Amino acid sequence: MSMDIILAQTVVNGLMVGMIYVLMAIGFTMVFGIMRIVNFAHGEFYMVGAFLFAILYGSNGMPFAVSVLLAIGATALLGLLMERIVFRRFRGNELNGMIASVGVALILQNSALLLWGSSARTVPPVLSGVLSVGGIVFPWSRLVVIIGAIVAVVLLNLLIGHTRIGRAMRAVAQDAEIAQVQGIRVDVIFPAAFVLGVSLAAFAGVLMAPVLSVSPFIGLAPTLKAFVIVVIGGLGSVPGAVVGGLLIGLIESFAGTFVSASLSEILQFLVVIGVVLLRPQGLLGRKEREA
């Protein structure tokens, strides 16, 4: 294989993984920005989304679109349930909220283990074949992930930027108390933001299911990644999540191809420490009020 091809594929892989991270990180950062909860269960919703899709589309052969919608819808419902029962009690309580989310992660992961078993499942690709551009081939199975994720990010951007509920979310993220005084229904915004974040995670899981194999244990790694990215990009910042996600995806892909996967993890760790030391508000974050 020539260098060009390797490079191109590394970039495509980096973008694919990066876009998945972007989806994960956006949901993670929204939940933090709006509810002030570091959600360690975030990746478990990704796992549930992937599993449901694998069962509906892979095992039961349901139509693609129906499987996607059902998987996301059911996961969102689960998210709503968790928000109602658990998370809403801890909003604003950073420490206990974080610990509670760990409890939820334990429950979700191991319920999946009991329900669906520990063996990994594979899902047939949604699109097969390759796209060849100037002699370099790109597998459609990966391009689908990138395109799907981009569509989701664009739709989300429209939602946040141009709808009433989006504006309300931004206001609550800025200052929940002031937003409430301005007449924003904070009690609706919190679950809405949580469910939106969960849906993005579920969609990421759906997109990745055909590329990776699906098991109950796939949730933790993307949670850590989302956390890392969100700190690099700036806690609570959506553009920061996009930049950070692509950055980490590309670092991972390049370091993984040319050096080693664990070196890439160590590199990311150093990037995190560097960022929190030199620019604690993150690359694109706003400075938090001190004192």
Added chain:
Amino acid sequence: MNPSTTKPMSYVAVAVAVFLAVLLPWFAPNQFYIHLATVGCINLMLVLGLAIIARAGQLSMGHGGFALVGGYVSALLSMKGWPPLLTLFIAGLTAAVIAAALGWIILRLRGVYFVLVAFAFSQIVVLLALDMSSITGGANGLVGVPPISIFGCVLRAKPQFYPFALACALTTLLLTWLLYRSPLGTMMAATAENQRLTESSGIDTHRVQVIAFTIGSGIAGFAGALSTHYLRFISPDSYTFWESVSYLTMLVVGGRDGVLGPVVGVLVLTPLPELLRSTEGLQHIIYGTMLVLCLMFVPNGLASLVQTWRSRQRVARTSAAVVAEEVT
């Protein structure tokens, strides 16, 4: 802290508990109970380490990472022929030094960042253990770690290891109790409760937090090493994120306020995984549920139920005194 928490009654209760723990090998129906008690001792040390960090207001999601470091250090050195009794302490020290360095670098960080760095650190330890397979044995881990021997007595079987583990756990418990009563412990509690105010009372709160992180992680390193010499085995799977989570669960369920909380948490939650070995998933679901329920309904842990009752009495007493004073 205040006189009411150290009444003669409490001393009697502690003495009885210690006595029963020491006698366990004689009335345990079989070796499985001794094994459980040994695991409990090791868990208690780990949870106390976590408690010390939490005492200063920080949450470590990477506690298992330090136990793993300790386990590997002690295993590798003792396999080279160093006496395990010595390598246990070197393991603790190594973990403490790493924690101090990490803590010093991330010294100024707010809670959330600290959590991430500790969490990411523990993941990296696992990766390194997997990656450097020529030294660490990779995913297979290290088998045949030498047993601990004290004055020529080799702690190979369970009934022999248990007293040593118990002694270590009780020493840790005692030292933690002394720490909590010391000025440093008082500063830790103050920092956790109101960092800004503590800083403005002339206390370097970041230093206090780094010291707490160092001590707590050092204890984790020691405990990880102890467990490695007990099981005679260590692998990257010995302390995953989920182990860190289970110590956190024990701490939160037991209570974060004093030394009683970790003891209660360990007593309640250690038997569970051992009893439910066959259905590991169920065990974790129970852990998760208890964690969430405790946070919702007894956020200060089961041990706080005792304290609440005590403080009710205290309030009743004080207000009675105040009323009496105001009447006269």
Added chain:
Amino acid sequence: MSMLEVESLKRSFGGLVAVRNVSFKVSEGDFLGLIGPNGAGKTTLFNVISGVLRPSAGTVRFLDRDISGQPANQTVRQGLSRTFQAATVYPEATVIENVARGTLGTSLTGLWSGFLSRKWRVAAEEKAYHVLDLFGLRRRADLKARELSYGEQRRLGVAIALASEPKLLMLDEPVAGLNPEEAAELASVLRRVKSERGVTMVMVEHHMRTVMGLCNRVVVLDHGTLIADGTPADVVSNPLVIEAYLGKEAVDA
């Protein structure tokens, strides 16, 4: 002798300049009032002086030593203590424990002292009881701080700051939210602290009667700028000050 000298002090947050080129002095024995409309930058000025925030420019000298940008915990150990506008106590700790914690930073020789001996605690509590006596809180010693009334909590906040035995005590709105009796009581406590312990004080306060009754000098901050410095009587008749206040509050009234 001048105890505190603030020179051309500036602090900005992004584009917002909260404290702009402020200079003033506090002499030993002063009771200085710092007044100004909401958002004038009083708390920010306190934060910069006490080391909670770093200055963007300018210097702070305390007892002839440059303390600009020095962390708060060191400043306290040199004898400058301050209270906060909100969250001034340890709510879950007992009243005596609250004040005992206030003594630790300045009275201990090292972190590891007192690991086995309990002498330090006896000493700390003894000191703390003296402070509680001064503030009329001894009877509340064994209650948790959150069980106190709001007025008592505010008093406890000042007691904690005093426990570090400062030479200069800076109070951020100590009587805010108190009823008239509580305010008068705290004022008399402050007067007593000043006479019995010889502590120099700086106080941010909106309540003019308290300021007039306690302070021998008043400085006025408006939009981050110092616009007046003089005796209370001078300051309240200063046209600039009247404008700064009336400009806003005459409309409200």
